[in-house]
Amino acid sequence: MRKRAESDAETYGYILNPSQKFLKALIEGLKRNEERYGYPSCPCRLASGIFEHDKDIICPCEYRDPDVEEFGACYCALYVREDREKDGIQVQQVPERRPLNKQQRAYNITVGDKTKTSTSTSTFSQESLDIKLRLHYCKQCGYVVFREDPPYTCPICKAKKMFAEIKTVTTLHGL
Amino acid sequence: MKIVKVSGKNNKHRVLVYALSTCPWCRLTKQFLKDSEIEYEYVDVDFCVEEDMNKIRKHIFNLGGKLTYPVIIIDDKILINGFRREQIKEVLGL
Numbered sequence: 001m002r003k004r005a006e007s008d009a010e011t012y013g014y015i016l017n018p019s020q021k022f023l024k025a026l027i028e029g030l031k032r033n034e035e036r037y038g039y040p041s042c043p044c045r046l047a048s049g050i051f052e053h054d055k056d057i058i059c060p061c062e063y064r065d066p067d068v069e070e071f072g073a074c075y076c077a078l079y080v081r082e083d084r085e086k087d088g089i090q091v092q093q094v095p096e097r098r099p100l101n102k103q104q105r106a107y108n109i110t111v112g113d114k115t116k117t118s119t120s121t122s123t124f125s126q127e128s129l130d131i132k133l134r135l136h137y138c139k140q141c142g143y144v145v146f147r148e149d150p151p152y153t154c155p156i157c158k159a160k161k162m163f164a165e166i167k168t169v170t171t172l173h174g175l
Numbered sequence: 176m177k178i179v180k181v182s183g184k185n186n187k188h189r190v191l192v193y194a195l196s197t198c199p200w201c202r203l204t205k206q207f208l209k210d211s212e213i214e215y216e217y218v219d220v221d222f223c224v225e226e227d228m229n230k231i232r233k234h235i236f237n238l239g240g241k242l243t244y245p246v247i248i249i250d251d252k253i254l255i256n257g258f259r260r261e262q263i264k265e266v267l268g269l
């Protein structure tokens with residue numbers, strides 16, 4: 001787990017939290033989540049246990065790159081920008097970037113029987129809670145992803161905010 | 176719901192922490208309260224059953240909070256989202 005994080009940090013030009021104690025706790029948390037959910041969901045967020053709803057918070061989460069860019073660290077402060085002060089614990093916990101509709105969607109689901117709970121405080125329409133997968137392409141290198149939201153940083157060419165949606169139209173002629 | 180009580184000399188306020196067992200920020204919060212000799216209770220939300228999770232969410236929303244852990248609730252009135260040392264100190268008069 002640690003090696004994976006190290007190599008990922010290197011790829012993206014980040015460092016791991018310089019406080020060894022803090023880092024160890026994060027890696028342990030990731031391991032524990034992998035054991036209980038089957039995937040290493042974010043140790044600082046509550047996973048639903050349902051893969052489709054937790055996808056965006058599987059480490060490295062979808063919010064890491066914009067958080068590191070804006071605040072110098074990801075939400076958990078596992079990944080830190082190199083120019084940050086050396087003591088990672090001094091890094092303040094950054095605000096949650098995960099959209100509310102995704103939280104709502106994840107937490108409305110009961111792990112186990114997968115039914116919606118009645119105590120929902122939902123303020124979102126069903127439509128905003130649906131998972132809509134779309135095709136997106138990187139305008140710089142052409143890499144194509146089929147996901148709900150495009151990645152912030154292109155995993156291939158590392159361009160930021162370069163994804164555009166591909167509007168697919170299928171027209172059947174001559175039928 | 177398993178509520179764990181941690182005793183401390185300073186029990187002027189009723190302090191409740193909703194935490195995640197895997198989250199180092201939650202750990203820091205617990206450690207900070209312990210080091211400051213604050214008496215507090217905590218619940219590791221990730222170990223709760225869904226029914227209790229719903230109760231906890233309701234509690235947090237009722238106090239105007241977000242689902243960002245740790246959630247520190249003081250005297251069932253003031254809610255602090257995240258480990259904000261200075262804010263906690265201020266509210267607890269440390």
Ligand code: SF4
Pocket residue numbers: 041042043044057058059060061062063064074075076077078079
């Ligand atoms: S916030 Fe950091 S540790 Fe948590 S999932 Fe995102 S990248 Fe991983």
